[in-house]
Amino acid sequence: xxxxxxxxxxxxxxxxxxFIIRILIAFSQPGFTYESYFHLxxxxxxxxxxxxxxxxxxxxGGRELRFLPLFHYLxxxxxxxxxxxxxxxxxxxxxxxxxxxxxxVIVQKITTNQHIPLICASMSAILPFLFNPNSVTPETLxxxxxxxxxxxxxxxxxxxxxxxxTLLFIATTLTSSATILLxxxxxxxxLLCFIENRLVPKQESEIVLFSLFFFVWSQLLFFKETFxxxxxxxxxxxxxxxxxxxxxxxxxxxxxxxxxxxxxxxxGTVVVYKNLFQGKNxxxxxxxSFALVTSILTFFRFMKLSFxxxxxxxxxxxxxxxxxxxxxxxxxxxxxxxxxxxxxxxxSIILAITILPATIGAIHNQQIPTTSExxxxxxxxxxxxxxxGVLALLEEGHLVTYFSKKPNVMDDxxxxxxxxxxxxNDLHSLYTTSFQTQAIDLLQKYQxxxxxxxxxxxxxxxxxxxxYFDPACFVPIYNKEVKIYKVTCTIEQKTPPLQ
Amino acid sequence: xxxxxxxxxxxxxxxxxxxxINQTKEKIWWYTLCFTIITFTFFxxxxxxxxxxxTLLPSLESYYLLIPHTLDNLPLTTSLLTLLSTHISILAxxxxxxxxxxxxxxxxxxxxxxxxxxxxxxxxxVLLFTTTPTILNLFTSLNTINCxxxxxxxxxxxxxxxxxxxxxxxxxxxxxATQINFxxxxxxxxxxxxxxxxxxxxxxxxxxxxxxxxxxxxxxxxPQTIRQILITEFWPILIISGSIIIATxxxxxxxxxxxVLQPTFFSNIxxxxxxxxxxxxxxxxxxxIGSIHLFKQKQHLWLVTTPFISLIFILLDHTFTIxxxxxxxxxxxxxxxxxxxxxxxxxxxxxxxxxxxxxxxxFTLISYQQHQHIxxxxxxxxxxxxxxxxxxxxxxxxxxxxxYENMIKTVAQRQPYNTISSIDKxxxxxxILHATYINELFxxxxxxxxxxxxxxxxxxxxxxxxxxxxxxLLNERFKLIFSTNSTQVWSYNPENSQQ
Numbered sequence: 002x003x004x005x006x007x008x009x010x011x012x013x014x015x016x017x018x019x020f021i022i023r024i025l026i027a028f029s030q031p032g033f034t035y036e037s038y039f040h041l042x043x044x045x046x047x048x049x050x051x052x053x054x055x056x057x058x059x060x061x062g063g064r065e066l067r068f069l070p071l072f073h074y075l076x077x078x079x080x081x082x083x084x085x086x087x088x089x090x091x092x093x094x095x096x097x098x099x100x101x102x103x104x105x106v107i108v109q110k111i112t113t114n115q116h117i118p119l120i121c122a123s124m125s126a127i128l129p130f131l132f133n134p135n136s137v138t139p140e141t142l143x144x145x146x147x148x149x150x151x152x153x154x155x156x157x158x159x160x161x162x163x164x165x166x167t168l169l170f171i172a173t174t175l176t177s178s179a180t181i182l183l184x185x186x187x188x189x190x191x192l193l194c195f196i197e198n199r200l201v202p203k204q205e206s207e208i209v210l211f212s213l214f215f216f217v218w219s220q221l222l223f224f225k226e227t228f229x230x231x232x233x234x235x236x237x238x239x240x241x242x243x244x245x246x247x248x249x250x251x252x253x254x255x256x257x258x259x260x261x262x263x264x265x266x267x268x269g270t271v272v273v274y275k276n277l278f279q280g281k282n283x284x285x286x287x288x289x290s291f292a293l294v295t296s297i298l299t300f301f302r303f304m305k306l307s308f309x310x311x312x313x314x315x316x317x318x319x320x321x322x323x324x325x326x327x328x329x330x331x332x333x334x335x336x337x338x339x340x341x342x343x344x345x346x347x348x349s350i351i352l353a354i355t356i357l358p359a360t361i362g363a364i365h366n367q368q369i370p371t372t373s374e375x376x377x378x379x380x381x382x383x384x385x386x387x388x389x390g391v392l393a394l395l396e397e398g399h400l401v402t403y404f405s406k407k408p409n410v411m412d413d414x415x416x417x418x419x420x421x422x423x424x425x426n427d428l429h430s431l432y433t434t435s436f437q438t439q440a441i442d443l444l445q446k447y448q449x450x451x452x453x454x455x456x457x458x459x460x461x462x463x464x465x466x467x468x469y470f471d472p473a474c475f476v477p478i479y480n481k482e483v484k485i486y487k488v489t490c491t492i493e494q495k496t497p498p499l500q
Numbered sequence: 501x502x503x504x505x506x507x508x509x510x511x512x513x514x515x516x517x518x519x520x521i522n523q524t525k526e527k528i529w530w531y532t533l534c535f536t537i538i539t540f541t542f543f544x545x546x547x548x549x550x551x552x553x554x555t556l557l558p559s560l561e562s563y564y565l566l567i568p569h570t571l572d573n574l575p576l577t578t579s580l581l582t583l584l585s586t587h588i589s590i591l592a593x594x595x596x597x598x599x600x601x602x603x604x605x606x607x608x609x610x611x612x613x614x615x616x617x618x619x620x621x622x623x624x625x626v627l628l629f630t631t632t633p634t635i636l637n638l639f640t641s642l643n644t645i646n647c648x649x650x651x652x653x654x655x656x657x658x659x660x661x662x663x664x665x666x667x668x669x670x671x672x673x674x675x676x677a678t679q680i681n682f683x684x685x686x687x688x689x690x691x692x693x694x695x696x697x698x699x700x701x702x703x704x705x706x707x708x709x710x711x712x713x714x715x716x717x718x719x720x721x722x723p724q725t726i727r728q729i730l731i732t733e734f735w736p737i738l739i740i741s742g743s744i745i746i747a748t749x750x751x752x753x754x755x756x757x758x759x760v761l762q763p764t765f766f767s768n769i770x771x772x773x774x775x776x777x778x779x780x781x782x783x784x785x786x787x788x789i790g791s792i793h794l795f796k797q798k799q800h801l802w803l804v805t806t807p808f809i810s811l812i813f814i815l816l817d818h819t820f821t822i823x824x825x826x827x828x829x830x831x832x833x834x835x836x837x838x839x840x841x842x843x844x845x846x847x848x849x850x851x852x853x854x855x856x857x858x859x860x861x862x863f864t865l866i867s868y869q870q871h872q873h874i875x876x877x878x879x880x881x882x883x884x885x886x887x888x889x890x891x892x893x894x895x896x897x898x899x900x901x902x903x904y905e906n907m908i909k910t911v912a913q914r915q916p917y918n919t920i921s922s923i924d925k926x927x928x929x930x931x932i933l934h935a936t937y938i939n940e941l942f943x944x945x946x947x948x949x950x951x952x953x954x955x956x957x958x959x960x961x962x963x964x965x966x967x968x969x970x971x972x973l974l975n976e977r978f979k980l981i982f983s984t985n986s987t988q989v990w991s992y993n994p995e996n997s998q999q
Contacts, residue, residue: 163846167849203844204846207845210789210839211852211856214782217782218856218859221860221863225867228772228773228774232775233773233774
């Protein structure tokens with residue numbers, strides 16, 4: 002890896018600037034994204050006991066959890082020095098701020114043009130799907146690890162890189178099950194090389210074989226119970242069919258192009274066409290394999306669309322390097338050869354114009370609870386010493402467990418939950434039913450003592466208040482933007498009469 | 501050192517003897533390892549049962565041979581097995597099964613010696629085959645399929661003898677092997693046909709390597725007519741086919757295994773993915789590696805197609821997965837041999853990969869041992885059925901899950917309503933168990949003529965307690981007459997249903 006001094010300075014400034022911008026945006030928001038609170042709870046548990054909450058007494062009223070913990074341990078380690086809130090903002094944003102640096106070294110490896118590594122690095126710094134500064138999720142660690150592993154794979158012929166690859170791959174596997182993308186990408190790469198009669202270096206096939214075995218073994222080890230009880234439906238994470246469209250939406254081609262912006266898409270398409278049908282660039286084939294695998298997994302709903310688009314954007318950024326190199330080479334042969342020094346500037350401007358609006362949109366579209374919601378859930382912990390479950394929206398489930406320290410009815414961690422469909426239907430009924438008896442019966446079933454009606458819930462269900470509301474059975478205990486009620490009625494069971 | 505040339509010769513080691521000693525040592529080592537592992541894995545369930553002082557058979561299927569059948573209605577081999585099973589103790593049945601398993605391994609070794617597989621490959625093949633949950637489950641107690649396997653392997657092993665009398669004994673064993681069900685008979689016929697064709701081709705290509713008596717040598721130089729080939733080579737196929745046809749017509753040879761409820765297609769294929777039995781995921785991965793190796797070497801390409809052909813038999817009988825398991829184990833032996841012998845560029849990765857493969861298969865084995873009790877009959881269920889036998893009238897019909905048909909007939913000595921072979925009755929029982937109102941439940945129950953309802957552990961833990969059938973059991977027409985742990989026996993009084 003040879004770093005030009007001028008480029009090193011520019012890269013350092015870029016990385017630090019992006020990191021600072023991300024931190025500033027993160028601090029300007031009242032909290033983290035809804036799903037982040039799940040991870041924060043486990044980080045807290047690791048900090049206190051050294052272990053995550055594998056038997057969580059609050060989620061779903063008590064359940065078992067299985068997940069890959071490397072990300073959580075890293076944040077917990079930093080939170081020993083800094084406050085947890087600060088560590089949770091700093092580390093994930095640092096991980097994603099390093100992405101331009103990694104993109105730079107990868108592009109430097111795969112191309113010979115001196116400008117394109119910096120252009121691609123700058124492009125990756127502002128990709129919309131990577132710009133979620135308030136997200137504390139393992140994906141923030143997975144993406145840089147994925148890129149580093151890819152870089153190590155590209156350098157396998159050099160000494161020590163096989164060991165570096167091994168360590169990085171192990172770290173990636175312990176971060177997210179999305180490492181399957183690496184395995185399938187490598188497998189497709191080997192298949193394409195076999196079809197094109199291209200000789201694959203021996204160490205590449207050996208590394209891929211080792212990666213496959215390690216990945217399968219580690220997943221079986223961590224998710225043994227999940228595989229044994231749910232089998233392959235583990236891939237769809239036991240998401241209730243009613244909301245599966247929300248997690249795996251079908252996006253049209255136009256929507257995908259709009260999400261990842263037009264120029265990377267066109268550049269990627271051109272590069273794929275040239276290298277699959279005409280060219281012989283092994284590095285391009287490797288990246289194309291990843292692009293194809295990501296597309297296939299998304300099409301068959303094996304991967305969430307938002308995550309797939311993030312990975313797709315990164316791969317297209319790398320493929321853009323080949324496109325730019327070919328364009329620069331072509332222009333050198335034409336009458337415009339004297340003016341090619343304008344090309345990097347023009348390219349950067351065009352990319353900034355097309356990508357930045359989408360990035361700004363992505364920042365505003367982060368799903369973050371409002372200050373009033375957070376205050377309401379915090380109030381619930383401090384002012385209600387009596388135990389009892391809390392009814393809240395599915396996405397608010399983690400706020401219930403994190404802030405209120407009370408059991409929730411449901412949250413977005415569906416694995417190893419029995420009757421998840423029935424539970425979702427019951428949750429939906431509790432917001433829509435008009436019948437008090439039905440509502441109280443369900444509240445008793447899930448041992449719910451408190452009902453939370455947030456502005457978000459009011460908007461989703463089109464209600465100002467619960468339709469079965471009756472002051473005799475539901476005592477208002479908190480009444481600001483968010484309303485909280487205490488359940489005071491119960492139903493006694495009777496034997497069904499003979500007919 | 502003496503100058504006597506004779507003494508010089510005596511002191512030099514015999515160059516031909518040392519490799520033979522090494523080969524013998526290697527053989528002993530591999531055989532000892534293999535049989536130690538096999539003996540341990542086959543006898544472990546029996547040891548566990550003896551330590552826990554269990555006196556029941558370890559699978560519901562095993563009770564099929566203890567039912568007082570009318571022998572006229574059974575195929576020949578099943579009748580003989582039933583006669584044997586009813587005259588020996590349950591403990592003897594359990595000891596006989598693992599002994600049969602070891603006997604099968606010895607015969608499989610003998611058969612594989614006739615191929616050109618290396619010793620290590622033979623050991624891998626047998627080890628990988630016998631340590632799959634499918635085979636381990638098969639040899640926990642005497643049943644029709646493990647007898648089929650024993651007779652088939654015995655017959656095929658004896659068939660390769662040069663003595664005509666031994667071949668006749670082999671033929672008798674093979675005829676008995678085909679008298680169990682149609683699917684296994686069809687499988688055996690196609691396998692035997694393949695072996696004879698391969699043997700015939702081999703004798704055509706290498707006439708000097710034949711062991712067949714000299715009557716065939718006169719025909720070596722003259723092309724044989726079809727009639728001659730049929731008479732000299734394929735006559736056993738004709739005899740066996742004839743016996744199958746006779747059995748199908750006279751004894752109504754069943755299409756599939758009647759002792760066990762047909763699971764879904766994939767339930768018995770991959771154990772790690774929510775399978776009841778099946779193979780390890782690692783075994784399949786190693787088999788794919790073996791297939792790719794054979795494909796690249798263009799060797800034994802027909803072997804690569806055997807797993808796909810085996811799927812046809814699984815389509816006919818979802819429990820008949822032995823052909824698939826064996827073909828995968830055979831391909832996996834090529835894969836393991838490749839991993840073991842090939843020199844890797846990154847040598848330490850090879851060792852880790854082999855270790856991961858072994859750990860992966862061991863993982864499946866341990867998971868199987870830990871979870872198998874879920875599918876085994878529980879002592880409390882046996883106790884409940886014994887109570888029914890001692891305390892209820894012989895004419896009572898019992899309503900329960902279809903997989904308990906054999907146990908109800910054997911232990912409770914009563915007639916079950918729900919049977920393995922009747923889809924209609926299974927559907928009716930499912931409707932009953934999910935009925936929500938008594939005006940829906942009582943007419944269905946009256947139709948079944950069931951007066952006893954047996955709820956084993958599998959039903960009491962899955963049916964919701966305060967809804968549907970279990971809630972309706974609170975009605976006065978039901979009476980809990982026996983309960984132990986999670987097993988319940990209810991009586992149903994239909995006499996008042998007209999009110």
